[in-house]
Amino acid sequence: MSTHIPLAAFRSRDFRLLWFGNFVSLTGTEMTRAAVSWHILELSGGDPLALGAIGAARLVPLVLLALGSGVLADAVDRRRLMLGAQIAMMLCSLALALTANLGLAALWVIYAVTALAAAANTLGLPARQALIPSLVPREHLAGALSLNIVAWQLATIVGPTIGGLLIERGGVGLVYWVDVVSFTAILVALLLMRPRPLAAEKRDISLQAAIEGLRFVWRTPLIWSTMLLDFLATFFSAATTLLPIYAQSILQVGPQGLGLLYAAPSVGAVIASVICSIWGAGNRQGPLLLWSVAIYGLSTAIFGLSTHFGLSLLMLAINGAADTVSMVVRGNIRNLETPDELRGRMVAVNMLFFAGGPQLGEIEAGVAARLFGTQLSVALGGLACVLMTGVVAAKVPILRNYTDGRRPAPATAPAAAD
Template sequence: MSMTSSPSSTGRFAGLTALRYRDFRLLWIGELVSITGTQMRNVAIVWQIYQVALADGSVKPEIALGLIGLARVIPLVLTAFFSGLVADRVERRKIIMLTSWAALGCSVVLAVTGGMERPPLPLIYAMVAIASVAGAFELPARQAITPNLVAPQHLPNALSLNIIAWQIATVVGPALAGILIATIGVTLVYWIDAATFLAVVAAALMMRTRNIPARTEPVSLQAALAGLRFVFSNRMIAATMLLDFFATFFGATSTMLPIFADQVLGVGPAQLGWMFAAPSVGAVIAAMLLTGIRIRRQGIVLLTAVTMFGICVALVGLSRSLPLTLLALAGTGAADTVSMVIRGTIRQLLTPDALRGRMVAVNMIFFAGGPQLGETNTGFIASIFGAPAAVALGGTLCVLFVIGTALKVRELRQYDGPHMV
């Protein structure tokens, strides 16, 4: 492993310290472009499936939308452990390139479906599933390579900047997608998404850092499961992952947003884009604030943030006003970002480099599996009681789960590790 520089964190741009590392900066810019395209695609998928379900009539829109989560989570869980092992055994830069090509192919197929009069839902779900497999291999490699690109003291800053990139993309992407869908349709959105993956490929090709894969144990199921054993041998890491899983399971809302836009708030795809972007507006503000402050008593801050997340989710379910809905959605993004930075820093600092890819893969099951399974669960509940009741109930259950976790896991409640910047 090599780093191209070791920048100082002093000065007026201390909050951008990690961007002074050349390879981190390249990857950060590439991911910013690519994630923007992915977020555009996500809005296009839910709108396309909602419209197809309404026109077809053979399946309730709530069920059709809920199945998106199932299409994402099943392949993710099936491949996650081995994808983490691959991230620890293969040069991570190459994994990022290969998975970007695979995701690009899925977007091209989706663009073709956008031109069909009656696109088959199974084909759309299949592309969602294949893209999920690509993501299952890309995410551990991308997150595990970050500590290879910056000095340890700048890792919290790098993680905050990664979140900022993610949230900027999830503001710009959905808002732009909403406008394009309302004026042109989903096809152009899919083509733009396909093109954005080339930014990651270019960034990976220009990077100089090469991680040295660990080869101290043979490739096997036992080696693949080493990350799971490590996670549950560390009470702090396990607690943060379980908290994340159940909070996002109960608080899953995103695939129900087309129903809120069309049936509850009476707005169109442009406003739907705002609704998808709103959590990221709050998240960007929170992430920017976190780059310049020290977080003390991280355990209490984490529990408070997840509680606020649940409250805001419940408000989304209760709201009948677009401004209030946007405000509540922004609150979910801000609260989730505070939680994400604390959880991510704890896990990265407590995990040895040889296990980082597999730890990230296990975490991927929790942080991606929670909301995706939650979307499916919310969809089925919404098909019976309606989307507003399902979302409000989910937010309430999220808050109750946080209270239970705080009472049961004393270590998390009392945790006060190195003060993060």
Template sequence: MKPKISPVSSLRFRDFRLLWFGLLVSRIGSEMQVVAVSWQTYLLTGSPVSLGLIGLSRFLPVLFFSLIGGIAADRYDRRKIMLVSQIAMACFSLILAFTTWQGTITTAIIYLMIAANSLAGVFDTPARQSIVPLLVPKNEFVNAISLNTTMWHTAIVLGPSIAGFAIASLGIGSVYFINAVTFLASIIALVLMQKGGRQTSTRSSFSLSAVTEGLRFVFRTPLILSSMLLDFFATFFSSATVLLPVFAKDILSIGPQGLGILYAAPSLGAITGGLIISSINRLHNQGKLIISSVLLYGLATFLFGFSRHFALSLLLLYLTGFGDVISTIIRNTIRQISTPDHLRGRMVSVNMIFFMGGPQLGEVEAGFLAAAIGTPASVSLGGLGTIIVTILIAYLVPKLRKYHGNEVIIS
């Protein structure tokens, strides 16, 4: 492994830099809202099942509309798609803020706004991920993807930490309003970008054949498909974060401030892992690295369920983030570089079903299982499930296990 000169080299490209900083600010607000939604839902219901339904609300739009969002990203200007999506998400946050201030907020309104926000994300995510290869040279892909992942987790560190104190001092409604305001950063960045968001002259049609073309590509590329399956099953079993309000309120007794810190801990680990990966020029034995990092993720989740000490819980959550981000960066790099530009949006939309389906359906499973056998047992059992599935996939798909990465990591 050979160190690079700079772990932030791709930020020297103007449009990527604008997008990166704009999304950082807006993601901080969005992650603040994640904490506010979970805390408010649990206060309204006192039920872990209601927390699980948050995940279901997020996933249903992905299941039914993600492939359409992928076609849109391949057909239209990706920058404009992101602009419309970001404006829509800001409006949904304002609705949550005003209904909370007026005292008319209900779980039905929360679930509806979560679903609406997810629907906007169905179009935003394929456009956002597919635009990156158009903003930086090919030899900067790994660095750009690592920086995007690090940015994402930086927001997850700062957002929940700020949210915990903001909820305690300003109230839940103010957190929703702050999130709406932070979208201005990404909106302004998108307006200022000089490059358009579409490189290819091929315009995909909104047709069944356009949908199936993306599906065929994924299912005929074993390395991409197996990485998606690994992501789905690992996150399905280890969706501990949805139950963090239960740990904060009933098990660790640390309140909303402590909840924000719990949410931030995995991303501190992810930032560490992301910075390490972004500083490396060439990664060898990437398949084994993916497998071992997911095993770490599952093991830390398993142990977290047994923890009754705040500091130990933070350490274990930190390790889940560290393991998860290494796997995520390698998998995203494989998919982006191995996919033709005219199919990138649809590839990302297929991946959204796996990437979001795993954790969101896992949240539903975790909520019901927690109600049946208890929250700690639900989390530990999920971690054990992740370990078993990871070993099984590594055994059944030797191409993933033996993958070295020479095809996608370009000096």
């Protein structure tokens, strides 16, 4: 058994470039997400429906373009596709900055630009995720995925914090300009990278190519079962949707406590990501995935019933950590089990699962809370997640027996004695 080398993925020059550029750019993007929400709040006079429409502006392009983006990622140079997507997103931030500074901002403008930025991100995301296996050796892939999650989680903490300070000092326009500048980090990184080509065959951009990707996912239990687990977990355990109610009425900790509740999963996620990046995801990755999703559901259930602020924070931190371990293992299994020529389309199908689960989960959480009460609905959702994980474990033996990037070997008859 090979020894895991801590942070071994950083030995790759191209991965270091992509990681740093992506972290800087993501931080700018998270700043803009906070600024857009604040901007819409100001323009709409505090209308919550106007804020909710941001989600629709981001979701619709993803649903419409996801499969096509996967076909593109498998047919063209992924680094160049990422460059084009990042430039388009930078231009969207530039448009927001100019409209804010010139006093031309309007709700429809922000929604339109947000939708265009979401479309560009959707087109570039499969290429970015499919590119990583070409940057690091197979045995370092789990560590690389963990480090990517570290960058993402840190950006979700640092970005809004800096964004809030900048809004207070210079308004939303300043945040948009800083975001424009932040894109230079990822653009320079992509220009300096020299990823090794993995697939020599040129792929068509066609409906048949998209169907081929769907067929591959459907015929590969290890792939669709990890996607199903992702969907079920985010559908049944959408506790964060109801955090304002917990802060105001159940825990009675006010706005400051609400901020801590929102931050707790990210803290747990960062800790788990660092641990995974240093020590790896272990050998028994199938069982680890199933246990992490079960713990995710169980921690949600305990949080749902908790009336103590400290216990609630602990459960949310465990929730974030379990989700991160699950995310690392899912990504590792999917990348290792998918041929490079299909990897972009696999990521695109997965985008529909990880986008659909949280969005539908928010609706489910609201309806269940109305029918059963907030605490009971969250607890039942967490227990349903645990139950569904058990069902998947029972029905997909190849997943529960999956070890260290290898499918379980079939049993063989003992050799005859000489």
